[in-house]
Amino acid sequence: MASLNAEQFEFQEFARRWLDENRPAPPEERLPITPLEIMKESHRDYLQDWQGKVHAAGLVGADYPVEYGGFGHEGFQGIANQELARAGTPMLINIVGLNMAAPTILAHGTEEQKKLLIPGCLSGSEIWCQGFSEPGAGSDMANQQTLATADGDNWIINGHKVWTSLGHFAKWMILIARTSKHHKYDGLTYFLMPIAGNAGVTVRPLVKITGESGFNEVLFEDAVVSDDLRLDEVGKGWTVAMTTLTFERGAAESAGGGGGDFARSVQKLVELARSSRREGRSASDDPLVRDAIAGRAIVAEGIRQNGRRARVPALCDHPMRLPLQQKVTASEFSQGNSRLGVEIAGAHSTLYKLDPAAPDAGYWPLSYMNSYGHTIAAGTNEIQRNILGERVLGLPKSK
Amino acid sequence: MASLNAEQFEFQEFARRWLDENRPAPPEERLPITPLEIMKESHRDYLQDWQGKVHAAGLVGADYPVEYGGFGHEGFQGIANQELARAGTPMLINIVGLNMAAPTILAHGTEEQKKLLIPGCLSGSEIWCQGFSEPGAGSDMANQQTLATADGDNWIINGHKVWTSLGHFAKWMILIARTSKHHKYDGLTYFLMPIAGNAGVTVRPLVKITGESGFNEVLFEDAVVSDDLRLDEVGKGWTVAMTTLTFERGAAESAGGGGGDFARSVQKLVELARSSRREGRSASDDPLVRDAIAGRAIVAEGIRQNGRRARVPALCDHPMRLPLQQKVTASEFSQGNSRLGVEIAGAHSTLYKLDPAAPDAGYWPLSYMNSYGHTIAAGTNEIQRNILGERVLGLPKSK
């Protein structure tokens, strides 16, 4: 990490102290592993309350302008993210709002949109979900079929979105819909879509392979959205969405949460290895486990340094070369980590989280299975590799 | 290995004793690692002489009919191959003749062709090379452009073949040439082509990445071959070639040599590990090396047992499923082995075979580099995987 100036150092001290003093009591029922599996209203309430407090303390939105609910600092959010990860306090629930909606609106929104929407992203009072995936579009993000038809000052939305984590709690959705059938890429437009209480919107939960719920399908039947909530120009949806994905992918210094997780998840493996025994010996003494964990640490540090290097043009051959890698490397890093955890846990990896003997409260096998969400959603990693090969290396299109 | 009956047991005893008693003195200049790198006439003479003796002793062609220069036994050749590998006597030079030409002629040839050509394959008196690869055809074996034009009782050959190991010493070539431009697969015909002394044939040596020679390009300019030397029907070349490749790939019990090599090459790694030191300790005590070597042993045994299972229809879901895997698994097994050897050798892998400190006379890095010959030639492994996916799994064609 870059070293801190005096102000940043003071902020770090403050963040540590605040988190130490304000750590909330755990909820009655154990929380799921990520915000994406939250199904219970009690969990939502608990986490929304927590994000509100964290935001009020200035640990979320630290680098956002004050007029949009932020605190107007520079280089503070990375510090806060690291301290949040280190403290192990509860997650921030508004993951889509913080990592995707807020930065996209900040970059592309009107002044009104920024003032209306960013504060709720940061405080967590308004939960966001993402509408980028469709059952028919599969891995081809530009193949969205959900239609937006102009109707005076409104748009009428008809279609079907899937993979919408948090959709059942969301007030808003970042939505891509088709405004022209004649242009594939330029026929898409980006909307800031009200979900909760919208008459034409039905949210239906889906069950994942883990048996957990938390992700949904969303049906639009003549659902209405005001033209004021269109983001950027008609036909710019694809371009704006790519920005959103870059924010999602460049997790390093987003609006809150996320940072510091890579190193932390390697440390979790070290602790698992220390507490696991294999054939009468600590797994942390097994040279194969040691080699694998060192390998994970290298990948973790590599992703972190890629994020740093992406902002140094003199060290980048092609402006999209590093940003477009982030989705593949981050999702496969986390898949590889949890798979390694399953292997280190050995016989104990058979256990579900409710079993008291499950190491780390059942984290490893659940996290492994859930990791496929990330290697599949928002463009499968196979498609991401096509995009890298074609846009960065200039190889001919595979389609 | 299947257990032996009394006759086979006796043959095994004989083979051991004979090899023990007839082991030749090494040649003045050190031999290359495989027959494919042989460039020196002195080496050729030495190895032809040796193959002649081994054949006369009945250790080559053991299971071939007596009228074609064989010995008419059953189940003897596998034993002989194992004993040859175990004895570590010099290689059999006529590798294309033994593993490809002889079995193909036996399966598809006329009585005259068998009597004319198989004895020389077995005794090594007539060296064979293979003409299946062309510079333009690349990885697509069916895309051969070398033309064969009918001319009375002869065919006139024009074209350009590459990858012809042993071509500079060969009397014969197994050749696929195009007899019709209208049919891709059915437009190919298989010839038993005289090379040495043929006026229209030029053999030009190419140099490999290792700096060794031994493989050639062969130019045909109105070269003549008698119709008597056409193998099977006009237009059957592709089908016959696939049989040839199956012989090549099913190395297990070919006409001579080859068998037992897989286990032997793992043993070579064990010995290398025992004699290599890393950071003050034997490499054979390094758990990562041990894991890797055990993994190689599993792959070796797997290839061997695949060969056995391929002959048990009740245990095969699809008749081509195992035979078509052989080229990929065998070539990648050998590549992985030699790469592992390079890693175990560590600093010593920098050394060329002439350096006295090079372990195993420089085998590992040379063998590693040469291994790409096998993963590229006769249809790259990428193409082989297409074929497996399409013909065995029934997936749609990638072209």
Added chain:
Amino acid sequence: MTESTPKTTKPSNVASEPMPKDFGFGPDEEMLRDLAKKLLDVEMPIEKMRRLVALDPTSTYEQGERPGWDEELWKQCVELGWTGLAVPEELGGIGVKMVGIAGLVEEVGRHALASPLIATLNATYALREAGTGEANAWLARIAEGRAASLAITNQHGSWEQASSDVVASRTADGLSLSGSAFFVQDAFKADFFVVLARADDRSEADSDESYLLCVVPASAAGLEISQDHIHDLTRDQATLRFDNVSVSSDELVSSAGALALVRAWPAILSTISADLCGTSEWQLQTTVEYAKTRKQFDRPIGFFQAVKHPLTNAMIEIDRARSLLYHAACCIDSGSDEALDMARMAKSAASDAGRFMSDRSVQLHGGIGFTWECDIHLYFKRSMHNQVLYGDGAHQRRLLAVAIMGPISSSEVTP
């Protein structure tokens, strides 16, 4: 006990015989396998299996109810003699060759059948290797239709023999067991358990002799069968707690329990490998079918090499595992000294093939493969469970390396 146990680690059921080219997989074995396939195709189609085990994730995962299984179908299997597959004919079983059992268990894996078959087979191997009259009496009960399971694993999930957290103490009438056995497979479907217990009056150093093999009925007083919450929906798993459980003299089946397990190990590893090969083959074929029909960019996704080549690689891995499995089984049937090494090879290859195939089965199914409604997760979880059972690939390779290269010679440890 009425017979002494020979002091060899070689499976004792058969004499050394020549190894057949066809792995000994003849018409009888083929018929057995094909009948199993037909039975399961009809009686356990995927729709039925899904209803049985995956009707409601909340009840299973959140409320901890055991997933269902088809007891009626199991009765049919018992009538066909499946419990007695590995019981010698003279004890009322069918005495099928290991290669025949491998073929049948592959079909069981292919259908992800929930049943006590595999647990019972594994218990059978151990009793067979115990080689005593007491053990034979229990084998006869298995042949009659009783289901059994091994209780041999300690709290750390150490798979190799000679590690148990159950202690046997001598009492006036026999033995008394205390402690716990962990990771017991299909315990709630078993009529009795074959338990590895450390004799508290033996020195620990003499590892073979200090372990006993006892039979404990599921209904024994003092035995608590405590359900594990597991991911796999096609089996159950339990921790057995022994609180002074009495063992009578006909329940003590071996006084060299660890040795009997060592000898049974090749068959145990082969059986799990066969189940893995079956689940992997189902995953391969199902994913191939999906790749032929699912379209992206106006083409079936199987057109793309990013789909085609991983499926081809999975096939290659599966075939390696299958060939090694048949060879290991054939070594067991022939009484070869190599049986254990070959079974380790099979388990290593089958675990790794299962891992890779499971991974690709979800990924290549894309969004739908990530949902509960798609059957892919049933096999994914069964395979993940099997991969670890009795030692994963790395574990097998570590012990295989000892056979190939000898033990690590240096006492120094590099960092």
Added chain:
Amino acid sequence: MTESTPKTTKPSNVASEPMPKDFGFGPDEEMLRDLAKKLLDVEMPIEKMRRLVALDPTSTYEQGERPGWDEELWKQCVELGWTGLAVPEELGGIGVKMVGIAGLVEEVGRHALASPLIATLNATYALREAGTGEANAWLARIAEGRAASLAITNQHGSWEQASSDVVASRTADGLSLSGSAFFVQDAFKADFFVVLARADDRSEADSDESYLLCVVPASAAGLEISQDHIHDLTRDQATLRFDNVSVSSDELVSSAGALALVRAWPAILSTISADLCGTSEWQLQTTVEYAKTRKQFDRPIGFFQAVKHPLTNAMIEIDRARSLLYHAACCIDSGSDEALDMARMAKSAASDAGRFMSDRSVQLHGGIGFTWECDIHLYFKRSMHNQVLYGDGAHQRRLLAVAIMGPISSSEVTP
């Protein structure tokens, strides 16, 4: 010796400084790199390099002649101050930051330049960390244009410090060296060697104190430079044999030689990593160009995912290595305690990226990639050499694991 060596393993050249967001890669470093690129693009195009080093495989490989190198071009480099890149300004060098050297060496790797630059840099780091007046005098000579190389490796190719087969004995006028140093890089281009020697009057247990660092001129009496026959055509390698070679007092540059090397190690590893990143990037771009033009089945082969995805994966691996390299260099420049760990990460990632990229560069070039006439083999061999130099990926990870997890705690060794 005139200065004492501080007893820390941290590189001593700079004080701890805040770590800049841009890795400290500013306009000066960019200019240095871009000038190097321009120079080498003009002066060492691939056609020239091929003529220099690969004209005749027989003379090199069979007759053992050393491949050529461009001494005129090297003189230009010296005039540009390249030997003094890592020499502090007060000793006449340029004193470039490590991150600047990394950028320049990447270009050297990208052009597969045959030169004593890397050997000289590595010797420079060791002399710098020796920190004595004697060492400084030799640094000044390097800045003036002398080339040097490290002679620190024993016959087993142990890369870590404190292992040497050279022994230093006290004589009346100083020291006398006997024994051999192995795997000495570009020895035939060096003017002098920086030799690690075990003092025969020190206890072996005190490893730091029992090793000396001495300078031995290439022309020293009693020194035999014996050429190794190697695969890589873009460097030379030798075994140095010392037969009572005298070392004067101004040639003894450190009495804590192993410690100086430990402190120089992050820079050494980073330099080799930079060369690897450069060769890998060349291989990537060259293979990509080939994939765009070479046609199969009427399409450029880059259309096929079996070509496109491996190239993408190679790019991802190369970028990981490059980012880790710049970070390691930045840690060195900032005097961070993490420099060694980060340099091990960079070397592990760069070695593995080099291995994968080299593999694919031959395979994806197909038939032509297997021939001598294609330049792919030149980079393949340089990369293979670099992958092993100063420890391959697994070696770095073994030592990194000690930093992350502590040493292996148990003295028992499982089989």
